[in-house]
Amino acid sequence: MTQPITRRSFLRTAAIGTSAAAGSRLFGAPAIFAAGSPSSKLATVVIGCGGRGATFQIPAAAGERLVAIVDVDEKRLATVAKAPKAKHPAGDEKKARGVDFSKVKKFTDYRKMFDKMGKEIDAVFIATPNHHHAPASLMAMQLGKHVYCEKPLCHDISEARRMAEFAVKYKVATQMGNQGHSCEGMRRLCEYIWAGAIGKVTKVYTWSNRANGGVGPRPAATPVPAGMHWDEWIGPAPYREHHPDTVVKTKKGETKIIELHPHEWHNWHDFGNGSLGNMGCHVIDGAFWALKLGRATSVETEDMLGGSDERYPVGTRIRWDFPARGNMPPVKLYWFDGKKKGAKMELDENDVPGSVAAGAQNLPPLVEELEKKYKIKLGGNGALYVGDKGVIWSDTYCMSVRIIPESQHKATPVPRKTLLRITGSHTDDFLRACHGGEPACSNFAYAARLTEVVLLGSLAYIAGPGKKIEWDGPGMKCANMPELDRWVKCPVRKGWEV
Numbered sequence: 001m002t003q004p005i006t007r008r009s010f011l012r013t014a015a016i017g018t019s020a021a022a023g024s025r026l027f028g029a030p031a032i033f034a035a036g037s038p039s040s041k042l043a044t045v046v047i048g049c050g051g052r053g054a055t056f057q058i059p060a061a062a063g064e065r066l067v068a069i070v071d072v073d074e075k076r077l078a079t080v081a082k083a084p085k086a087k088h089p090a091g092d093e094k095k096a097r098g099v100d101f102s103k104v105k106k107f108t109d110y111r112k113m114f115d116k117m118g119k120e121i122d123a124v125f126i127a128t129p130n131h132h133h134a135p136a137s138l139m140a141m142q143l144g145k146h147v148y149c150e151k152p153l154c155h156d157i158s159e160a161r162r163m164a165e166f167a168v169k170y171k172v173a174t175q176m177g178n179q180g181h182s183c184e185g186m187r188r189l190c191e192y193i194w195a196g197a198i199g200k201v202t203k204v205y206t207w208s209n210r211a212n213g214g215v216g217p218r219p220a221a222t223p224v225p226a227g228m229h230w231d232e233w234i235g236p237a238p239y240r241e242h243h244p245d246t247v248v249k250t251k252k253g254e255t256k257i258i259e260l261h262p263h264e265w266h267n268w269h270d271f272g273n274g275s276l277g278n279m280g281c282h283v284i285d286g287a288f289w290a291l292k293l294g295r296a297t298s299v300e301t302e303d304m305l306g307g308s309d310e311r312y313p314v315g316t317r318i319r320w321d322f323p324a325r326g327n328m329p330p331v332k333l334y335w336f337d338g339k340k341k342g343a344k345m346e347l348d349e350n351d352v353p354g355s356v357a358a359g360a361q362n363l364p365p366l367v368e369e370l371e372k373k374y375k376i377k378l379g380g381n382g383a384l385y386v387g388d389k390g391v392i393w394s395d396t397y398c399m400s401v402r403i404i405p406e407s408q409h410k411a412t413p414v415p416r417k418t419l420l421r422i423t424g425s426h427t428d429d430f431l432r433a434c435h436g437g438e439p440a441c442s443n444f445a446y447a448a449r450l451t452e453v454v455l456l457g458s459l460a461y462i463a464g465p466g467k468k469i470e471w472d473g474p475g476m477k478c479a480n481m482p483e484l485d486r487w488v489k490c491p492v493r494k495g496w497e498v
Helices: 007-012 017-026 052-062 074-082 093-097 110-117 130-142 157-169 184-194 230-234 274-283 285-290 365-374 406-411 426-434 444-463 482-488
Strands: 043-047 065-070 105-107 123-126 146-149 174-176 201-208 246-249 255-258 298-305 315-322 331-338 382-387 390-395 401-404 469-472
Touching: 043 052, 043 110, 052 065, 052 074, 052 123, 052 426, 065 074, 065 110, 105 110, 110 130, 123 130, 130 146, 130 157, 146 426, 157 444, 174 426, 174 444, 184 285, 184 382, 184 390, 184 401, 201 274, 201 365, 274 285, 274 331, 274 444, 285 382, 285 444, 298 444, 315 444, 365 382, 365 390, 401 406, 444 469, 444 482
Parallel strands: 043 065, 043 123, 065 105, 123 146, 146 174, 201 331
Antiparallel strands: 201 382, 246 255, 298 315, 298 469, 315 331, 382 390, 390 401
16 A cells, blocks of 8 residues: 655655645645644534534544533533544544543533633534534634634635635634545545546536425424524524424324424525535535636526425536636536436425435436446446546545546556645544644635535525526626625624624
């Protein structure tokens, strides 16, 4: 196995050269790590203790010195403190179980946590719903705190740009939680494409089996569950009474309620960004880096299933148009998600929210063609890069990268490694930066640009099918559809401004 390139070996190896390092930095490659780091532990806080917060970020934060946890759900705070578990492969359960949670302070409002503990903390991990990403991150950076924030970086494009600006202004370490960006496969993809393994790439097809959307009107208001701080959960979004995501009738005539919290908020315009927001920063990351995409000039939903004035659709085909970049030709980037036409839109008692039943996934025709021709499976999430000399496939997090067919992959010369490799996990990369190392690989300067592409797709969801958005990147506005600009910079509820 090839050893990862370290700072010491990098400095000894002239083959890589300073120009490669400079190019890597420009397009978000990993930094050269500082040799060593201070032995003192960072005082860390985790904001959002469900899902990724509980299984990934608490263990990472506990590897330093976890001093506080924040969640709007008192029951979740109690559960996490009682029995933290790391179900994610990168999570270290032993670290979490080594924490004395009786000494860890607990809050239901991160504004109060910052007011009370702002001078005591060093780094913040954020795993809230999307509409809280920017307020929590911006507040932390204003106080000079390092920030690790889950993907997508934020809820609207104006927030992405502000977060990148704050990271520079307040000189803090940052990282977005698109963990595939730290992996070997992401670097192999770049190196294959940059070496011309499949020639000039003009199309990329990306897809996800997530169906984060819905149909029909907003369900009727229901009582706020005990221990749930609803006003804090709504946060910067326009206020609404508590309601579930969906109400399903079972075959026995019983009512099955699927709540917004802790996950189905993804389905709603005011809180999430649909299937794209859920998976786009993973699946599209490889295309963004390897093809140096920058800003799109237009985006359009070509086809759509479901959705409403408040909910995202449950199946879409979206296209972005990117201009030529240096010696790279213009690119059309496609995103397919959720359910294909003809699949049922409404949930029933056998459905898992946000998932797609077997055989009902909305896939690019080329994926289905290659699967049939070569008797392969390309997965529920992935990307195909179409060049004039061949096709490369990558999986969800770009950990696996192969030229199709396999015979062509084996016949293609393996490109030289020109990008520095990450040692350890994505959070290790962040923590090294916090301890004085070089910027983390998906720092906010890179992550904000990737997130902007993803959030443009969310705008296309809202615009609806057949409505091409002409994007004025420098002006940060929809040139031909100004009515969408309210989603480029969403209004913020009083008390949550930053």
